[in-house]
Amino acid sequence: MTAVARSYAVGLVGLDGHLVEVEADLAQGLPGLTVIGLPDAALAEARDRVRAAVVNSGQPWPQRRITLALSPAWLPKRGSGFDLALAAAVLAAQGVVPADALSGRVLLGELGLDGHVRAVRGVLPAALTARSAGIERVVVPLDNLPEARLLPGITARGVGSLRDLVLLLTGEPYDETLPPAAPRLPLVQPDLADVVGQVPGRTAVEVVAAGGHHALLLGPPGSGKTMLAERLPGLLPRLSLEEALEVTAVHSVAGALPDDQPLVELPPFQDPHHTATVASVVGGGSGIARPGAASLAHRGILFLDEAPEFPARVLDALRQPLESGRLTLTRVGGTAVYPAAFTLVLAANPCPCAKPDSACSCPADTRRRYLARLSGPLLDRIDMHVEVPQITRAEMLADAGHVETTAVVAARVAAARRRAAVRYAGTPWRSNGQVPPVELRRRWPVPRSSVRDVDQALELGHLTARGYGRVLRLAWTLADLAGADVPGPEHVGHALTFRLGSAVGRLAA
Amino acid sequence: MSDEEQLRALLALSRVTEPGSRSVHRAVQSRGAGAVWEALRRGRPCPPVSPALQAAATARAEGYDPAGDLARLERCGGRLVHPGHPEWPAERLDWPDGVLHDAPPLALCVRGPHSLTDVAARSVAVVGARAATAYGAHVAGELSRALAERGAAVVSGGAYGIDAAAHRGALDAEAAPTVAVLACGVDVAYPRGNDRLLARTAQQGLVVSELPPGSTPTRARFLVRNRLIAALTLGTVVVEAAARSGSLATADRARELGRHLMAVPGPVTSALSAGCHALLRDGATCVTRAEEVLDLVGVLGADAATPLRGPTSVRDELSETVRRVLEAVPVRGGAGEAALARDAGVSTLVVQQVLPPLLVHGLVERTPLGWRLTALGAGRPTR
Numbered sequence: 001m002t003a004v005a006r007s008y009a010v011g012l013v014g015l016d017g018h019l020v021e022v023e024a025d026l027a028q029g030l031p032g033l034t035v036i037g038l039p040d041a042a043l044a045e046a047r048d049r050v051r052a053a054v055v056n057s058g059q060p061w062p063q064r065r066i067t068l069a070l071s072p073a074w075l076p077k078r079g080s081g082f083d084l085a086l087a088a089a090v091l092a093a094q095g096v097v098p099a100d101a102l103s104g105r106v107l108l109g110e111l112g113l114d115g116h117v118r119a120v121r122g123v124l125p126a127a128l129t130a131r132s133a134g135i136e137r138v139v140v141p142l143d144n145l146p147e148a149r150l151l152p153g154i155t156a157r158g159v160g161s162l163r164d165l166v167l168l169l170t171g172e173p174y175d176e177t178l179p180p181a182a183p184r185l186p187l188v189q190p191d192l193a194d195v196v197g198q199v200p201g202r203t204a205v206e207v208v209a210a211g212g213h214h215a216l217l218l219g220p221p222g223s224g225k226t227m228l229a230e231r232l233p234g235l236l237p238r239l240s241l242e243e244a245l246e247v248t249a250v251h252s253v254a255g256a257l258p259d260d261q262p263l264v265e266l267p268p269f270q271d272p273h274h275t276a277t278v279a280s281v282v283g284g285g286s287g288i289a290r291p292g293a294a295s296l297a298h299r300g301i302l303f304l305d306e307a308p309e310f311p312a313r314v315l316d317a318l319r320q321p322l323e324s325g326r327l328t329l330t331r332v333g334g335t336a337v338y339p340a341a342f343t344l345v346l347a348a349n350p351c352p353c354a355k356p357d358s359a360c361s362c363p364a365d366t367r368r369r370y371l372a373r374l375s376g377p378l379l380d381r382i383d384m385h386v387e388v389p390q391i392t393r394a395e396m397l398a399d400a401g402h403v404e405t406t407a408v409v410a411a412r413v414a415a416a417r418r419r420a421a422v423r424y425a426g427t428p429w430r431s432n433g434q435v436p437p438v439e440l441r442r443r444w445p446v447p448r449s450s451v452r453d454v455d456q457a458l459e460l461g462h463l464t465a466r467g468y469g470r471v472l473r474l475a476w477t478l479a480d481l482a483g484a485d486v487p488g489p490e491h492v493g494h495a496l497t498f499r500l501g502s503a504v505g506r507l508a509a
Numbered sequence: 510m511s512d513e514e515q516l517r518a519l520l521a522l523s524r525v526t527e528p529g530s531r532s533v534h535r536a537v538q539s540r541g542a543g544a545v546w547e548a549l550r551r552g553r554p555c556p557p558v559s560p561a562l563q564a565a566a567t568a569r570a571e572g573y574d575p576a577g578d579l580a581r582l583e584r585c586g587g588r589l590v591h592p593g594h595p596e597w598p599a600e601r602l603d604w605p606d607g608v609l610h611d612a613p614p615l616a617l618c619v620r621g622p623h624s625l626t627d628v629a630a631r632s633v634a635v636v637g638a639r640a641a642t643a644y645g646a647h648v649a650g651e652l653s654r655a656l657a658e659r660g661a662a663v664v665s666g667g668a669y670g671i672d673a674a675a676h677r678g679a680l681d682a683e684a685a686p687t688v689a690v691l692a693c694g695v696d697v698a699y700p701r702g703n704d705r706l707l708a709r710t711a712q713q714g715l716v717v718s719e720l721p722p723g724s725t726p727t728r729a730r731f732l733v734r735n736r737l738i739a740a741l742t743l744g745t746v747v748v749e750a751a752a753r754s755g756s757l758a759t760a761d762r763a764r765e766l767g768r769h770l771m772a773v774p775g776p777v778t779s780a781l782s783a784g785c786h787a788l789l790r791d792g793a794t795c796v797t798r799a800e801e802v803l804d805l806v807g808v809l810g811a812d813a814a815t816p817l818r819g820p821t822s823v824r825d826e827l828s829e830t831v832r833r834v835l836e837a838v839p840v841r842g843g844a845g846e847a848a849l850a851r852d853a854g855v856s857t858l859v860v861q862q863v864l865p866p867l868l869v870h871g872l873v874e875r876t877p878l879g880w881r882l883t884a885l886g887a888g889r890p891t892r
Binding site (some may be wrong): 197199200203220356360361362363365366367368387389390392394395398399401402453456457460461462490491493494495496497500 | 639640650669670681780844845846847848850851856857858859860861862863864865866868869870875877878879
């Protein structure tokens with residue numbers, strides 16, 4: 001009987017994985033079980049789960065002094081995902097399964113007392129860690145198998161119980177069929193054609209999607225701000241496999257992956273309510289911080305409806321990800337870095353009373369203060385100030401012939417994004433919204449004949465110098481959408497609309 | 510009594526009594542500031558000042574150091590302008606007792622590099638709502654800039670909204686000075702958000718108050734201050750005012766003082782223009798351009814407005830497409846992008862490309878109901 005056996009698992013700190021070696025030692029002495037190597041509470045409880053699961057699976061439990069060591073010892077280890085590796089190490093130490101079956105395999109999974117294997121979070125980033133550590137074989141809970149199979153270069157096996165694991169490791173066949181997934185409802189994406197009578201709003205979301213510009217939608221209730229924002233994900237191109245894996249990894253760590261959808265293929269849409277806390281929006285929690293809505297919106301849309309109602313601390317906390325595209329969260333248990341390259345869309349009523357313009361009788365300062373909550377560094381990073389007008393009946397009738405479906409607009413957006421990608425090849429940027437205005441003006445100058453109107457707007461005081469840079473950036477997106485090589489006067493003229501005359505524009509100036 | 514003592518007494522009186530008190534003003538006129546201050550300080554009766562007012566003043570005079578206020582005023586670069594001072598605009602401020610509910614100021618604290626009497630001689634008040642719309646702020650700014658360029662000083666109250674837009678517009682012209690009349694001390698930045706605007710006004714224009722330095726604004730002081738704005742100027746223009754706006758108080762004072770009263774019309778749907786429209790119904794003069802203001806208040810001939818002939822320079826360069834869109838924009842009400850596209854026979858994209866530059870040039874404007882022509886855009890000579 002071997003006294004020592006080894007198995008492998010993965011410990012996650014945020015999205016960062018570390019290969020963890022589990023050693024089991026069976027020694028003479030009073031029967032008992034000790035887990036060492038910085039386990040947290042859930043992991044320390046693994047002692048009882050593992051013992052019960054092994055015994056209830058009809059396997060022998062050694063009447064020895066058992067020491068289970070997880071190394072590297074300095075790495076804090078959290079959660080129940082180590083159960084499978086712990087059980088396997090004990091079984092191998094007794095010779096129930098061959099010890100060499102454990103080398104070159106990463107085992108992930110939580111055990112129930114009866115020996116069945118439960119799904120765990122973070123399977124995708126864990127499998128990624130295994131792959132980069134040179135381990136190609138991964139054993140995961142059966143329910144997580146579709147997620148683990150996403151990754152090329154990995155041979156993933158699923159086990160439904162500890163008994164299955166023993167059969168797998170001893171080379172016997174077992175039942176690996178997935179439980180039938182609930183029939184997947186066809187994903188109904190809301191269509192842009194529903195927003196009738198709102199030409200400027202529809203154009204605005206098209207520009208947001210094409211250029212990745214952050215936007216503020218300002219308009220009275222009922223003008224369609226929320227409808228417009230909800231239609232944005234459908235306008236964005238589908239995620240590439242690489243992007244999808246990135247996004248899926250974050251959702252996996254957050255435990256936010258739907259059962260029937262192992263891979264997040266569509267750009268995510270997150271709309272936290274305005275009572276949300278800082279921790280829920282940017283991420284947080286004790287020990288190791290978990291990702292928040294901002295990271296779940298990575299490569300997608302973060303939509304804050306009634307933005308002035310959000311606590312100032314939440315809005316301020318968004319400045320780092322807007323700047324760097326990631327969030328660094330340090331807690332006692334370690335520092336987690338989550339990606340957070342989202343497009344921010346804010347919506348606001350002009351007044352907290354939320355009545356149409358003519359019915360609002362709020363005192364002078366109320367309206368001013370309401371929007372002033374948004375002013376400052378956050379607004380500096382927002383290219384588009386969109387005045388979403390009240391929808392009138394006359395306009396709805398006139399607009400009926402102009403509406404375009406999401407599919408039509410999305411095709412235009414994709415073409416515009418390709419144009420921008422070609423232009424920015426070899427630079428760190430991908431879309432117009434990312435290019436610093438100074439660089440844009442230096443490297444891709446706009447012809448003088450195109451900027452007459454915007455020059456005049458600057459001279460007349462309608463625009464600030466910052467607004468000027470933003471107008472040019474937006475003009476590039478409008479030119480990309482039109483298939484033009486450089487912005488013409490019509491594109492610059494159009495772009496002006498996103499910086500003119502809005503109440504918030506004046507605050508941000 | 511020396512000049513220095515006279516100044517101290519005036520500042521002391523403005524400290525211990527509220528501005529605009531008619532009995533205090535009468536007492537000062539008949540007995541001199543020094544004697545009134547002496548009486549109030551010592552708690553002696555000082556008719557026609559009522560015993561209650563005298564007791565309140567005496568209580569406030571307790572431990573007061575008259576030299577301190579004067580030093581403080583000088584420290585912030587201010588001076589005290591009083592009746593008899595060369596800068597005192599006597600023909601504006603010395604209205605007979607009873608014309609207004611409140612008396613003229615005892616003296617004025619003034620900061621800035623201009624003579625108050627010279628500036629007041631050719632000045633117009635531009636006032637309005639604090640919660641101004643984009644339209645109101647735009648009109649106030651453009652009007653004030655044009656007034657300043659034509660040599661008229663723009664007087665306003667230093668508040669947010671229309672007031673701030675008026676001061677900014679006038680400062681941007683870098684021509685005639687602008688005057689901020691405050692309801693607090695001239696060294697107090699109120700509202701806080703306008704502190705830089707007020708500092709700029711003190712450098713390039715004038716900041717005026719009848720309260721001693723360091724005073725804080727109160728509701729009553731705002732109302733009393735409004736009479737100064739109306740009195741100092743040849744006429745008052747109300748740009749945007751809701752039905753019960755403080756700027757309507759300024760308008761009332763202007764009327765009572767026999768000054769010209771003007772109002773800028775707004776969308777009839779806008780609650781923020783309701784006050785202006787009420788003024789227009791009551792006989793205020795409708796103005797839309799600086800020329801029209803100067804036509805009314807200015808010296809006849811020199812300032813007479815030339816009839817509007819349309820924006821020749823801008824319009825002549827308009828392309829056929831732009832012209833068609835512009836023709837589709839209604840004069841009243843408003844129209845959305847789709848309606849304009851239908852009426853002009855172009856795509857909604859073209860409409861969206863054409864309108865913003867027209868907005869910059871002041872030919873069209875955005876209202877809650879959609880796009881509409883401005884006065885400038887509507888005054889088209891040929892169709």
